[in-house]
Amino acid sequence: MAKATFKVPTLCQYPQVPPVTPGTMAHSSPFLSKPEFQAPLGFPGELVENWQERAIEKMGELLTRYRSLRVYLDSCVKCGACTDKCHYFLGTQDPKNMPVGRQDLMRKVYRRYFTSAGRLFPKLVGAEDFTKEVLDDWYSYFHQCSQCRRCSVFCPYGIDTAEVSMAAREIMDAIGVGQKYCNEIIGKVYKIGNNLGLPGPALIDTLEGLEEDVFDDTGVHVRYPIDQVGAEVLFVTPSADFFAEPHVDGLIGYGKVMHESGLTWTFSSLASEAANFGLFIGSYENMRKVALRIREAAIQLKVKRIVFGECGHAWRVGYSFLNSLAGPWDFLDPRYPVPQHICEFTYDLIQQGRLTLDKSHNDDKVLTFHDSCNVARASRMGDTPGGQFEIPRAIIRATCNHFYDMDEETIRDRTFCCGGGGGLLTDDLIELRVKGAKPRMEALNNVIQEKCVTHMVAICAICKSQFTKILPFYGMEMDQVISLHQLVSNAIILTPRDDDADDDDGAQGRADDEDDAQ
Amino acid sequence: MPFLTELYAYVFYGAALVFVSGLTYKVVQYTLTPAPLKIPTTPAPTARGGVVLRMTREVVLFESLFRGNKWTWMFGWLFHFGLFLVTLRHLRYFLNPVPAFIEFIQPFGVYAGFAMMIGLAGLWARRFLVDRVRYISACADHLMLALLFLIGASGLMIHFLVHTDIVAVKTFIIGLYRFTLNPLPADPVLLFHLALVAGLMVIFPYSKLLHAPGLFFSPTRNQVDNPRERRHLVAWASRLERP
Numbered sequence: 017m018a019k020a021t022f023k024v025p026t027l028c029q030y031p032q033v034p035p036v037t038p039g040t041m042a043h044s045s046p047f048l049s050k051p052e053f054q055a056p057l058g059f060p061g062e063l064v065e066n067w068q069e070r071a072i073e074k075m076g077e078l079l080t081r082y083r084s085l086r087v088y089l090d091s092c093v094k095c096g097a098c099t100d101k102c103h104y105f106l107g108t109q110d111p112k113n114m115p116v117g118r119q120d121l122m123r124k125v126y127r128r129y130f131t132s133a134g135r136l137f138p139k140l141v142g143a144e145d146f147t148k149e150v151l152d153d154w155y156s157y158f159h160q161c162s163q164c165r166r167c168s169v170f171c172p173y174g175i176d177t178a179e180v181s182m183a184a185r186e187i188m189d190a191i192g193v194g195q196k197y198c199n200e201i202i203g204k205v206y207k208i209g210n211n212l213g214l215p216g217p218a219l220i221d222t223l224e225g226l227e228e229d230v231f232d233d234t235g236v237h238v239r240y241p242i243d244q245v246g247a248e249v250l251f252v253t254p255s256a257d258f259f260a261e262p263h264v265d266g267l268i269g270y271g272k273v274m275h276e277s278g279l280t281w282t283f284s285s286l287a288s289e290a291a292n293f294g295l296f297i298g299s300y301e302n303m304r305k306v307a308l309r310i311r312e313a314a315i316q317l318k319v320k321r322i323v324f325g326e327c328g329h330a331w332r333v334g335y336s337f338l339n340s341l342a343g344p345w346d347f348l349d350p351r352y353p354v355p356q357h358i359c360e361f362t363y364d365l366i367q368q369g370r371l372t373l374d375k376s377h378n379d380d381k382v383l384t385f386h387d388s389c390n391v392a393r394a395s396r397m398g399d400t401p402g403g404q405f406e407i408p409r410a411i412i413r414a415t416c417n418h419f420y421d422m423d424e425e426t427i428r429d430r431t432f433c434c435g436g437g438g439g440l441l442t443d444d445l446i447e448l449r450v451k452g453a454k455p456r457m458e459a460l461n462n463v464i465q466e467k468c469v470t471h472m473v474a475i476c477a478i479c480k481s482q483f484t485k486i487l488p489f490y491g492m493e494m495d496q497v498i499s500l501h502q503l504v505s506n507a508i509i510l511t512p513r514d515d516d517a518d519d520d521d522g523a524q525g526r527a528d529d530e531d532d533a534q
Numbered sequence: 535m536p537f538l539t540e541l542y543a544y545v546f547y548g549a550a551l552v553f554v555s556g557l558t559y560k561v562v563q564y565t566l567t568p569a570p571l572k573i574p575t576t577p578a579p580t581a582r583g584g585v586v587l588r589m590t591r592e593v594v595l596f597e598s599l600f601r602g603n604k605w606t607w608m609f610g611w612l613f614h615f616g617l618f619l620v621t622l623r624h625l626r627y628f629l630n631p632v633p634a635f636i637e638f639i640q641p642f643g644v645y646a647g648f649a650m651m652i653g654l655a656g657l658w659a660r661r662f663l664v665d666r667v668r669y670i671s672a673c674a675d676h677l678m679l680a681l682l683f684l685i686g687a688s689g690l691m692i693h694f695l696v697h698t699d700i701v702a703v704k705t706f707i708i709g710l711y712r713f714t715l716n717p718l719p720a721d722p723v724l725l726f727h728l729a730l731v732a733g734l735m736v737i738f739p740y741s742k743l744l745h746a747p748g749l750f751f752s753p754t755r756n757q758v759d760n761p762r763e764r765r766h767l768v769a770w771a772s773r774l775e776r777p
Contacts, residue, residue: 083569091752094671111670172602176754300774339761339764340571354762402577
């Protein structure tokens with residue numbers, strides 16, 4: 017069991033709503049960004065002199081840019097429906113982690129500066145000046161929201177705390193109070209092309225290694241091409257897929273599916289990252305800039321389709337925003353949606369009977385499925401609402417014999433966040449991450465006890481990294497979380513190609529392709 | 535008592551003006567503020583018709599609240615639909631001749647008055663009994679409940695205990711349409727009831743009562759889930775595309 021400097025929550029068989037205990041997480045806040053991480057994003061390096069004035073000005077600007085923010089700050093009636101829905105509240109008991117408690121941190125400032133009632137009777141309506149104490153509270157608690165939108169499911173007005181916390185982070189960035197983790201990563205994307213800062217040659221190296229591994233395993237040359245001009249499909253995936261465990265096993269699976277599809281496909285070193293942390297910091301401009309890399313790569317590589325790998329918020333930005341941010345996609349093949357999720361792609365092939373799958377290859381596992389928050393509540397797969405729940409499950413059922421869902425209250429659109437989403441997947445927030453995972457860990461623990469589940473399948477890079485890290489805190493094994501396409505990878509029976517015999521060095525083959533490109 | 539009649543007439547003209555102009559201002563503001571990104575809480579309808587259905591279920595059945603908290607839903611729904619029926623019932627004081635439907639619901643409107651009070655009492659109790667709701671309740675939240683409770687209580691009192699000359703009240707109200715002042719009965723409970731209603735009208739556009747128009751403008755509920763099929767672009771975002 018991992019060592020913790022704080023108290024790891026005890027898992028209960030039945031979900032319990034804890035008593036309100038103010039201030040339990042007041043000490044939690046992520047590392048501040050440094051000037052060198054702020055500059056590339058267009059933010060001031062440190063707290064500006066007239067920060068209060070600038071912050072109110074920025075809030076005023078956002079109120080005219082986002083209807084959601086304006087309506088949500090006005091509409092809350094404090095009914096309490098959201099108060100027991102946030103995993104961070106359930107795990108920490110801190111009332112400022114109740115969605116309404118978190119929103120109120122901004123609402124009290126909004127009321128003070130933007131409403132008549134707050135200007136005239138601040139005490140009565142709970143309006144407050146934007147003081148340094150309030151700013152500190154903002155920095156702490158708006159970085160305890162993973163923007164998972166679970167609260168918005170239950171709110172009678174659909175108030176989405178994610179919209180509020182994104183706005184708060186954008187306001188803080190505008191006055192020089194940024195979060196190191198997110199802003200440093202966005203800088204890396206601009207400079208190198210992905211969150212992890214993996215340069216092109218490192219990617220090529222990794223992919224060559226994978227080709228060799230898969231050939232050794234299966235005797236079939238499965239290609240993992242990069243920067244191949246003229247390929248039909250551009251594959252955009254979170255950079256963690258290239259080397260992190262268990263992500264990479266999913267990436268191996270993508271390659272096998274592409275191989276069976278018979279389509280030519282390619283990664284891109286320019287857009288070697290599906291994640292878009294611009295979402296987390298609420299910055300439309302930065303989110304757009306990150307998204308435009310994908311457009312640029314698609315044009316450069318002359319592809320016809322775009323497919324996204326397993327990543328939760330990347331799929332939100334891909335599915336819901338990419339058309340707005342980087343469209344129109346009229347230069348791509350109009351017969352396919354832009355972008356497509358790899359699950360949609362694999363599911364279609366299964367439906368057409370074009371994949372040969374042997375479920376028994378996964379017989380060593382009993383599986384359950386974690387619906388990733390951004391996929392579940394902020395996007396879709398397939399043609400019908402709810403496809404984001406059914407398509408991954410259909411793939412799991414097609415690739416294994418033993419599958420059990422967790423408690424109905426904790427899956428589909430009521431799924432709990434892994435605890436590390438929304439730009440919180442950083443070691444300086446480990447206490448928050450462990451405590452925030454409690455509701456998911458409880459549901460998982462229950463199916464482990466009742467159904468002898470051995471592994472939890474995830475379709476999000478952040479979920480996979482988060483669970484790998486925090487499962488040991490709860491006495492489970494880090495490798496109990498796996499990629500959905502790892503199951504596919506295990507079950508798939510590969511079709512050898514004619515060129516497998518003569519092209520006995522796959523890596524060489526790819527290098528030739530690159531020469532062609534130049 | 536002509537002074538009272540005049541006072542109440544002006545108070546209601548004023549309150550109506552504040553209510554209509556304040557609410558219009560907010561609705562126009564919400565309409566003019568763009569929603570740059572597609573953010574429906576999914577699964578969401580993929581066509582307009584589905585959105586209308588989803589919104590109707592929210593407005594009529596409080597679907598999300600039902601999923602969120604059964605007690606709050608029960609009391610909240612009792613209150614709102616009690617209030618809705620009571621308001622319909624009150625139309626007979628505002629319309630001449632009274633439509634048959636309004637005549638028909640008169641007795642139900644009275645029961646609805648009690649339902650409304652039970653709902654309010656339950657919602658108020660939650661603000662004391664549930665620690666999470668107690669934590670988020672501000673002074674204004676209690677005052678709002680007090681205001682509504684007193685409006686309901688005084689209304690029921692007028693119906694059951696201290697009757698007023700309801701024909702005269704109607705003459706007063708109808709007169710207001712044509713700027714004619716007809717005497718308003720000087721019954722204290724009636725005056726109290728009317729003053730509170732005027733107060734409610736005034737604070738409506740400046741308080742959390744904005745949840746009423748707000749729901750219709752909530753992007754997580756009113757957007758169609760079709761971002762891949764149709765490009766969604768607002769004016770300020772399209773300006774970023776020009777070099």
